[in-house]
Structure formats: C-alpha cells, structure tokens
Amino acid sequence: MSTTAETTGALRAQAVAVDDGRRARRLGWLLAVAVAVAAFNLRPVVTSLGPLLHRVRDDLHMSATVAGLLTAVPSLCFALFGFAAPALARRFGPTVVVAAGTGAITAGVAARAFAGTTALFLLLTALALAGVAVANVLIPVVIKRYFPDRVGPMIGLYSMSLSAGTALAAAVTVPLTRELGGSWRVGLGIWAVAGAVAVLLWLLTPALRRDGRDEAAGTAAGAGQAAERRLPILRSPTAWALACFFGCQATGAYATMGWLPQIYQDAGLSADSSGLLLALTMAIGVPVSFILPNWAARRGDQRAFVVALVAFGIAGYVGLALAPAGGAWLWALLVGLSNCAFPLTLTMIGLRARTSGGVAQLSAFAQGLGYLISIPGPILIGTLYQSTGGWYLPLGFLAALLVPQLLIGLRAARARHIEDEVG
Known part of the structure; x- marks a missing residue:
C-alpha cells in the first residue's frame, strides 16, 4: 500500500509540474504579445502627426515656430521622462510602469484629437510622449527580467514591432483619414484603438500583479536592498559609450525621417x-x-x-549626395539598414548589465542622454540646407557623423558588464 501511495503521489506531482510548465509557457506567450503590441504603439504618436501637420496647423492656428517645436518635443520628452523611469520601476515594478505608460499613450493620443487650442494639443502630445519615454526605457527591463535566456529574440520582437508601428503610421494615416471622412482629428485619434488593445493585454498579464507584490516586498525590506540596486553608472565607460552611440544613431535616424523626402523632391522626384x-x-x-x-x-x-551598419550609412549618404535620383531605391535601402543601429543599441543595453535593475539604469542613462544629444542634429541639417541651398554639406555632415559613431560603437560593443566597471 505504501508503495502504491508513493507512486500515486509521484504521478500527481509530475502532473502538477507538467501543468505548471504549460501555464508558464502560456503566460510567457501572453507577456511576449503584450510587449509586441506595446512596442507597436511607441511611434504612431509621432509619425502619424507629420503627414497631417499642415491641417492641424491650419485648424488650430498654430504658428510655424510652434510647429517647429513639435519636431523637437519627442526627443526632449524621451530624455526627461526616460531618466525618471528607473525610480518609477523600483517603486512600482517595471511592468506596472509600462502598463501605465501605455495608458498615457492611449489617453494622450485619444484626447488630443479633441484639443481646441495649440497649448492643449501640445500638452496632450507631451502626455503621450511621456508614456512612450518610460516604455522605451523599461520594456528592455521587462525582457531582461522575464526572458533572461531569450534577450536577443525578444529584443528582436520588440524592435520589429516598433519599426512596424513607425512605418505603418507614416504610410496609412493620410489614406485612412481620407476614408474616414477627411478630418485630421479622426486620423490622429484612430491610433488610440491600438493603444487600448495594448492596455488590455498588459492588464491581463499576471506579471503585472507579480511585479506589484515584488516591489512592495522590496520596499518593506528596507533601504539596504534599494541601495544595492543603484549603480554609480556615471563611472562606467561602457554606459557613456552606449549613450553617445545612441545619440549618434538617433541623430541620423531623425534627420532621415525629417529630410529624406525633401532630398528626393529636390532631385526631381515626385512627392508620392x-x-x-x-x-x-x-x-x-x-x-x-x-x-x-x-x-x-x-x-x-x-x-x-x-x-557593417556604419558602412551602409556612408555608402547611402554618399550616393544621396552624388546621384540622389539615379540610385534612389538603393540609397533608401542603405540608409534604412544603417538606421538599424537602433535595435543593435537596445540589444547591447540588454547585454551590458547582469540584472534587470542594471538594465533599467543603463537603459535610462543611454536613452536619456542619447536623445538629448540628438536634439540639435535635425535642426542643424535644416540650417545647413537653408544656408547653402543644397544637400552636399548636410549629407556630408551625416556621413562624417558616422565616424565618431563607429569609434564609440566599437567601445560600446565589447563584451563588458557595467557592474564590473563600477565595482
């Protein structure tokens, strides 16, 4: 009887273990989908606005100066609110903050569609961008915490979804607005639907409740544990290299998004x-x-x-300067490949720290400082274009910027952990 009971108990334990494994896999898939949908929502707040900006300006009587400010607001918000993300994550848990950030994106995108003044439109846009900023920083932290053995594939999923949201919003906002009646308010507000789906997925994710309990327990454990989580990150050469590398690639990416159509149109290509x-x-x-x-x-x-990415960029910018119309599709392809330094940077951030807490601090520092570095770039490109009347000097500047990006990137890409550098 004893042997039979032991066998039965072992079989039950095995069945429970199998059920727990299946449940863990299902929850892992749910969190992975939540990460992907959240990433999809991180750029439409910006890229859906550009094609409709002239209509927004006319309707809200927005000056050219304020419209120019709108192009700098994303990087500024990403920097300022990104720096606050690690403290929020320590207090509430990274999944809780990402969920709240996704809610802020949804609320800001939906509400600005009803804005009646320029000031309110800017304020609600900043609310959405604040949500983008904390999610930018903390989604890699969620990946490090819950997918420690799958950092590469999960960062890939995150980056792919972010790129898809960026491209889709830029491509379909105008035709979608036309199909829905022609109002810019509908064209911008419709992107809140995707945000609402992301919020729902995060609310269904058990990791949300687990993070809340874990962080509450960590707070109760006292200041000693909190102090252990904070790193003197300013002492890490790798952190500084990642921040400067991020700033260089962001400068090129935002300059490309802002000015590439103008380069081609000046070369004789149509707006379409x-x-x-x-x-x-x-x-x-x-x-x-x-x-x-x-x-x-x-x-x-x-x-x-x-x-490799720097080489693609140099070839693309040189081609745009010398024969923009002759090899238009090739130059666009090469510049696009060069801009994939962004997912490479996110991957390195996830690999250069040993813990999710370290990734949170490194992500905030690298992205916050990096976005601040990138703010003057697109403005400088416009100034050079206006003063020279051509694209040789602006494109030469972008090509030259890839040299420090290469040198800094070689330092950031070495196999190091910031915890080892700061002791």
Whole structure:
C-alpha cells in the first residue's frame, strides 16, 4: 500500500509540474504579445502627426515656430521622462510602469484629437510622449527580467514591432483619414484603438500583479536592498559609450525621417515617390530589427555589426549626395539598414548589465542622454540646407557623423558588464 501511495503521489506531482510548465509557457506567450503590441504603439504618436501637420496647423492656428517645436518635443520628452523611469520601476515594478505608460499613450493620443487650442494639443502630445519615454526605457527591463535566456529574440520582437508601428503610421494615416471622412482629428485619434488593445493585454498579464507584490516586498525590506540596486553608472565607460552611440544613431535616424523626402523632391522626384522611398527606409527595419538582435545576442562582442551598419550609412549618404535620383531605391535601402543601429543599441543595453535593475539604469542613462544629444542634429541639417541651398554639406555632415559613431560603437560593443566597471 505504501508503495502504491508513493507512486500515486509521484504521478500527481509530475502532473502538477507538467501543468505548471504549460501555464508558464502560456503566460510567457501572453507577456511576449503584450510587449509586441506595446512596442507597436511607441511611434504612431509621432509619425502619424507629420503627414497631417499642415491641417492641424491650419485648424488650430498654430504658428510655424510652434510647429517647429513639435519636431523637437519627442526627443526632449524621451530624455526627461526616460531618466525618471528607473525610480518609477523600483517603486512600482517595471511592468506596472509600462502598463501605465501605455495608458498615457492611449489617453494622450485619444484626447488630443479633441484639443481646441495649440497649448492643449501640445500638452496632450507631451502626455503621450511621456508614456512612450518610460516604455522605451523599461520594456528592455521587462525582457531582461522575464526572458533572461531569450534577450536577443525578444529584443528582436520588440524592435520589429516598433519599426512596424513607425512605418505603418507614416504610410496609412493620410489614406485612412481620407476614408474616414477627411478630418485630421479622426486620423490622429484612430491610433488610440491600438493603444487600448495594448492596455488590455498588459492588464491581463499576471506579471503585472507579480511585479506589484515584488516591489512592495522590496520596499518593506528596507533601504539596504534599494541601495544595492543603484549603480554609480556615471563611472562606467561602457554606459557613456552606449549613450553617445545612441545619440549618434538617433541623430541620423531623425534627420532621415525629417529630410529624406525633401532630398528626393529636390532631385526631381515626385512627392508620392519620395514618400514611398521614405516608407522603404523605415520598412526595411521591420525584418532586420527582428533578425539583427538575434545574431548580435549570440556573440559576446558586437563590433562587426557596428562596422557593417556604419558602412551602409556612408555608402547611402554618399550616393544621396552624388546621384540622389539615379540610385534612389538603393540609397533608401542603405540608409534604412544603417538606421538599424537602433535595435543593435537596445540589444547591447540588454547585454551590458547582469540584472534587470542594471538594465533599467543603463537603459535610462543611454536613452536619456542619447536623445538629448540628438536634439540639435535635425535642426542643424535644416540650417545647413537653408544656408547653402543644397544637400552636399548636410549629407556630408551625416556621413562624417558616422565616424565618431563607429569609434564609440566599437567601445560600446565589447563584451563588458557595467557592474564590473563600477565595482
């Protein structure tokens, strides 16, 4: 009887273990989908506005100065609110803050569609961008915490979804607005639907409740544990290298998004063709953003990828300067590949710290400082274009910027952990 009872107990324990494993896999899939849908919502707040900006300006009587300010607001918000993300994550848990950030994106995008004044439109846009900022920083932290053995594939999924949201919002906002009656308010507000789906998924994710309990327990454990989580990150050369690398690539990416259509139109291409070329530049990031982090995470050292992406960029900018119309599709493809330094940077952030807390601090520092570095770039490109009347000097500046990006990237891409550097 004893043997039979022991056998029965063992079988039951085995069945429970199997059920627990299946449940864990289902919950893992749910969190992965939540990450992907949240990432999809991180750029439409910006890229859906550009094609409709002239209508917004006319309706709200927005000055050209304020419209120019709108182009700098994203980077500024990403920097300021991104720096606050680690403290919020320590207090509430990263999944809780990402869920709240997704809610802020949804609320801001939906509410600004009803804004009757320029000031209110800017305020609600800033609310949405604040949500984007904390999610930018903390989604890699969620990946490090819940997918420690799948950092590369999950960063790839995150980057691919982000690129897809960026490209889709830029490509379909105008025709979608036309189909829905022609009002810019509907064209901008419709993107809140995708945000609402993301909020629902995060609310259904058990990790949300687990993070809340864990962080509450961590707070009760006292200041000693909290102090252990904070790193003197300013003492890490790798952190500084990642921040400067992020700033260089963001400068090139935002300059491309802002000015590439104008470059092609000045070369004689139509507005429709220039729009398609910009869409290609962004769309190429969808598959590459999924594949590249997987490849990069399998290697301890990512320097070969840094070199390849810089080479693509130099070739693309030189081609745009010398024969913009002759090889238009090739230059758009090369510049798009060069802009895939963004998912590479996210991958390196996830690999350069040992813990999710370290990733939170490194992500906030690298992205916060990096976005601040990137703010003057697109403005400088416009100034050079206006003063010279051509694109040789602006494109030469972007090509030259890839040299420090290469040198800094070679330092950031070495197999290091910031915890080892700061002791």
